[in-house]
Amino acid sequence: MLAPQIIRELKKIVGEKNVLTSPEDLIAYSYDATFLEHRPDAVVLPGSTEEVSEVMKVAYREGLPVIPRGMGSGLAGGSIPFSGGVVLALTRMNRILEIDEENMTAWVEAGIITAEFQAEVEKRGLFYPPDPSSHKYSTIGGNVACNAGGPRCLKYGVTGDYVLGMKVVLADGRILKTGGKVIKNVTGYNLSHLFIGTEGTLGVITEVLLKLISKPRYVSTAFAVFPNLEDAGRAVHRILLAGITPASIELMDQTTIGTVEEYLHLGLPTWAEAILILEADGNQEEAVLREIEAIARICRENGAVEVKVARDEAERNSLWKARRSVSPSLARRAPNKLGEDITVPRSRIPEAVRRIREISQKYGLPVVVFGHAGDGNLHPNILFDKRRPEDMEKVEKIAGEIFKMAVEMGGVLSGEHGVGILKQPYLEMAVGPVAVEIMKAIKQALDPKGILNPGKVVPLGVSWRGE
Amino acid sequence: MNPESLLPTEEQYLFCIRCGQCVTECPTFRVTLKETQSPRARVMLVRKFLEGELSPSPNFVDQIYSCLDCLACNAVCPVGIKPADLALQMRAYLHKTQPQPWIKPLVFRVYFTHPRLIELSMLPFVLYQRLGLQRLLHSLKANNLLPAQLRDLERLLPNPLPLRPLRASLPELIPARGERKRRVGFFLGCFQNTIFAQGSAASIKVLAENGCEIFMPRNVRCCGMPHLGYGELDTFLELARHNIALFEREDLEAIVTDCATCGSTLKEYGHYFKDNPKWSKKAEKFSRKVRDVSEFLLETGFRRPARKLPLKVTYHDPCHLRRAQGMWKQPRQILEASVEEFVEMEGADTCCGSAGTQILTHYETSMAILERKIKQVEASGASVLATGCPGCQLQLGLGAKKRGLKVQVFHPVELLDLAYSYSSDDSQEERC
Ligand SMILES: Cc1cc2nc3c(=O)[nH]c(=O)nc-3n(C[C@H](O)[C@H](O)[C@H](O)COP(=O)(O)OP(=O)(O)OC[C@H]3O[C@@H](n4cnc5c(N)ncnc54)[C@H](O)[C@@H]3O)c2cc1C
Ligand code: SF4
Ligand code: SF4
Numbered sequence: 001m002l003a004p005q006i007i008r009e010l011k012k013i014v015g016e017k018n019v020l021t022s023p024e025d026l027i028a029y030s031y032d033a034t035f036l037e038h039r040p041d042a043v044v045l046p047g048s049t050e051e052v053s054e055v056m057k058v059a060y061r062e063g064l065p066v067i068p069r070g071m072g073s074g075l076a077g078g079s080i081p082f083s084g085g086v087v088l089a090l091t092r093m094n095r096i097l098e099i100d101e102e103n104m105t106a107w108v109e110a111g112i113i114t115a116e117f118q119a120e121v122e123k124r125g126l127f128y129p130p131d132p133s134s135h136k137y138s139t140i141g142g143n144v145a146c147n148a149g150g151p152r153c154l155k156y157g158v159t160g161d162y163v164l165g166m167k168v169v170l171a172d173g174r175i176l177k178t179g180g181k182v183i184k185n186v187t188g189y190n191l192s193h194l195f196i197g198t199e200g201t202l203g204v205i206t207e208v209l210l211k212l213i214s215k216p217r218y219v220s221t222a223f224a225v226f227p228n229l230e231d232a233g234r235a236v237h238r239i240l241l242a243g244i245t246p247a248s249i250e251l252m253d254q255t256t257i258g259t260v261e262e263y264l265h266l267g268l269p270t271w272a273e274a275i276l277i278l279e280a281d282g283n284q285e286e287a288v289l290r291e292i293e294a295i296a297r298i299c300r301e302n303g304a305v306e307v308k309v310a311r312d313e314a315e316r317n318s319l320w321k322a323r324r325s326v327s328p329s330l331a332r333r334a335p336n337k338l339g340e341d342i343t344v345p346r347s348r349i350p351e352a353v354r355r356i357r358e359i360s361q362k363y364g365l366p367v368v369v370f371g372h373a374g375d376g377n378l379h380p381n382i383l384f385d386k387r388r389p390e391d392m393e394k395v396e397k398i399a400g401e402i403f404k405m406a407v408e409m410g411g412v413l414s415g416e417h418g419v420g421i422l423k424q425p426y427l428e429m430a431v432g433p434v435a436v437e438i439m440k441a442i443k444q445a446l447d448p449k450g451i452l453n454p455g456k457v458v459p460l461g462v463s464w465r466g467e
Numbered sequence: 468m469n470p471e472s473l474l475p476t477e478e479q480y481l482f483c484i485r486c487g488q489c490v491t492e493c494p495t496f497r498v499t500l501k502e503t504q505s506p507r508a509r510v511m512l513v514r515k516f517l518e519g520e521l522s523p524s525p526n527f528v529d530q531i532y533s534c535l536d537c538l539a540c541n542a543v544c545p546v547g548i549k550p551a552d553l554a555l556q557m558r559a560y561l562h563k564t565q566p567q568p569w570i571k572p573l574v575f576r577v578y579f580t581h582p583r584l585i586e587l588s589m590l591p592f593v594l595y596q597r598l599g600l601q602r603l604l605h606s607l608k609a610n611n612l613l614p615a616q617l618r619d620l621e622r623l624l625p626n627p628l629p630l631r632p633l634r635a636s637l638p639e640l641i642p643a644r645g646e647r648k649r650r651v652g653f654f655l656g657c658f659q660n661t662i663f664a665q666g667s668a669a670s671i672k673v674l675a676e677n678g679c680e681i682f683m684p685r686n687v688r689c690c691g692m693p694h695l696g697y698g699e700l701d702t703f704l705e706l707a708r709h710n711i712a713l714f715e716r717e718d719l720e721a722i723v724t725d726c727a728t729c730g731s732t733l734k735e736y737g738h739y740f741k742d743n744p745k746w747s748k749k750a751e752k753f754s755r756k757v758r759d760v761s762e763f764l765l766e767t768g769f770r771r772p773a774r775k776l777p778l779k780v781t782y783h784d785p786c787h788l789r790r791a792q793g794m795w796k797q798p799r800q801i802l803e804a805s806v807e808e809f810v811e812m813e814g815a816d817t818c819c820g821s822a823g824t825q826i827l828t829h830y831e832t833s834m835a836i837l838e839r840k841i842k843q844v845e846a847s848g849a850s851v852l853a854t855g856c857p858g859c860q861l862q863l864g865l866g867a868k869k870r871g872l873k874v875q876v877f878h879p880v881e882l883l884d885l886a887y888s889y890s891s892d893d894s895q896e897e898r899c
Binding site: 020022023024025027028029031032034040045071072073090092094111113134136137138173325327330332335338363 | 475482484485486487488490491500501502503505507512515520521526527528530545546547569
């Protein structure tokens, strides 16, 4: 419970309506897209950077935890207030401040929905490529805070690659402005990049300056079925070796294929060990078509028994349908899932998939693997039922083994979802003690009282089990 | 009936993965930008209530009633959760278990079940408009003394209101024009009987024009949607039984309505009686016959007018037509046949914020949603806005007035009717 006097102070800053304390409101801000939940003491919805700054000053004075939140679509428990305090939801800060067509940049407030921003720049023939699958229900601020990526990352890079500058409110309320409308900038440390991927632990990102490119006019999609997983891996390698950079290469493993088929009856080949969905794009139609043909040929030469190339938009959509249906079909198989997000060196994807399958069999819980084969980012999803205590135990063991495996292979814990609270216990194993020391030192320098998103990313004594 | 049996089951919310996909689709979230006003939160609130963590506090009740039942969330949820249904079921439960304001039974059990009362209640408004009181009041600027909500309520009603209810001005059996090809029933909604009589008169003319003999029972009663929306399940069932019995006696190919809300409710009668051995078959049979007027015209093939109206028209999808009944092509096809220029506006399928009575219960949100919508109408550059639901028609008419927009609101079939007469006027001219 917050002291009534503090609530009054917060209301004075952001307005009566924008401080929420009813049990219904606290429940609404107690979750994200994981299975975890914890209620905050209050929710504050600021309307400007200045208001965020004033709120932070109060919080700093009081030592009050502040948990920045975008749309709460995170998959690492990052915006859940495990230590109580204030959830600072940025959804009201959703304006586009400027689209500079000449310099191909845009200034936006952090709370804008990513897809809405994309639609606005695309109307002008411009393009903001980062495309987390959640782009219709996540915010630019959340994307920057998690360094989100999506299928298009293989060719176009992740959110962080498009950040030229930002406004950040620091723990004590100071407003920091970084970067500028320039492509090259070595004026001191790269402070913009310091905040990318920090998941709300170092500052509240309130505005972002983004780089735009021109919109590719043509897209073509292929769908390839591989009876053998290793062949799919080799095909990916050969495609890239041939000098082709597809916009995306998505992988579904056999368990995934089976699960989607069971749910939707699309006629997917459940006997196949892997399906790849590959996409080429560009501004020259002929070049795009030539690329997709080459991609199809290389797939065939490397063991694909069936390759389909979409002839029009409708066919493109139907090829993507299987991939897009993965999440919902998982939800139909079990009430809960833990969607993991490891990345391994591309060449070891087949091995990783096989080993995950072994781990799954060992514990007797289904683990479905799909992801972005082009960049090595895999999403093993463990399916379980939270109401069964024995399931919960197994889930943790499986996750632990998968993380260990990824690190052994020279990979990382997360390619896009972030560490949040779920992966925080494994951080040191993944990055080593020195890196953790440095992260702690940076955290200490910027947030000495530890009020910004306590317990996330850097292990500082808070866990989702409430210790 | 045991109220507990009305509650949603675990099966209905357990699989929500909290992905957030439904959140940005929800009109109440879009204008408030608060998670609490989102389907994901509504699912969570229902769940926490069922799990005993929340009590039916006034705030809880308000969150459940703030849903517009626009069904946008049901349509996008990848897992098949139906947040809108959960809210409706909760309302039925709350209605049975919580003390209700005294006025509620009066409104739902008496007013909305007696067409005569609805008609009579319109009379003061008709007089008010016809006797020049309205102009007087306006010129004195007296209406500006009213709080915004009352002022908007006053402006909500179209001017002029029809002098007589439609059921009093048409016979119960309306013959086909020319050769009789079909025999259909017409379900006259409360709104069309009183406020939009002109709209249904047009629908009936168009049906007759296309060879239908029309049976329009005088003592039809409200479809029951307001009752469902407010949790008055018992009265809803009573109305449904009355209406089913009314049409059962006649041999009808279809039961047509030009109200999106009535249509979606009538099509659900079967569902609501599925566990009632005495009524399930009849209700099912009734529901199977129900057609929206656009749906019916497209299904049976309608005569294209010889000339199109020289208008630029855009269309708003009523939630209860597009999502509840899956009709979005049909009204557009009617419009394309009737007017010279049809333009699609951005966000045609987003709710207008009317949802029956949100202007009374959640005024600010309702007006904020409307404002967004009207800006999109304005951006389309159309001079006429078509929509197939009287609730939307009222709300959008108000929105246009508030923004000073000279856009008139019509039912698509009304425009088809106008196009028929426009074509025949024209041919007469050619003849002389
Ligand atoms: C179905 C589904 C598919 C997904 N697909 C992808 C995918 O393809 N790629 C991908 O990368 N992710 C994906 N995600 C995960 C998630 O959508 C992303 O992590 C997204 O970037 C989160 O944005 P958000 O606005 O919802 O942030 P939230 O969930 O609200 O917050 C996430 C983290 O960012 C912090 N944060 C949020 N806003 C700010 C801010 N303004 N300043 C400082 N910190 C902030 C929070 O404190 C928290 O730690 C998916 C999620 C779902 C449910
Ligand atoms: S109701 Fe459906 S769309 Fe909404 S959060 Fe739950 S699973 Fe996602
Ligand atoms: S029915 Fe409409 S208003 Fe209600 S929760 Fe769903 S999207 Fe929101």
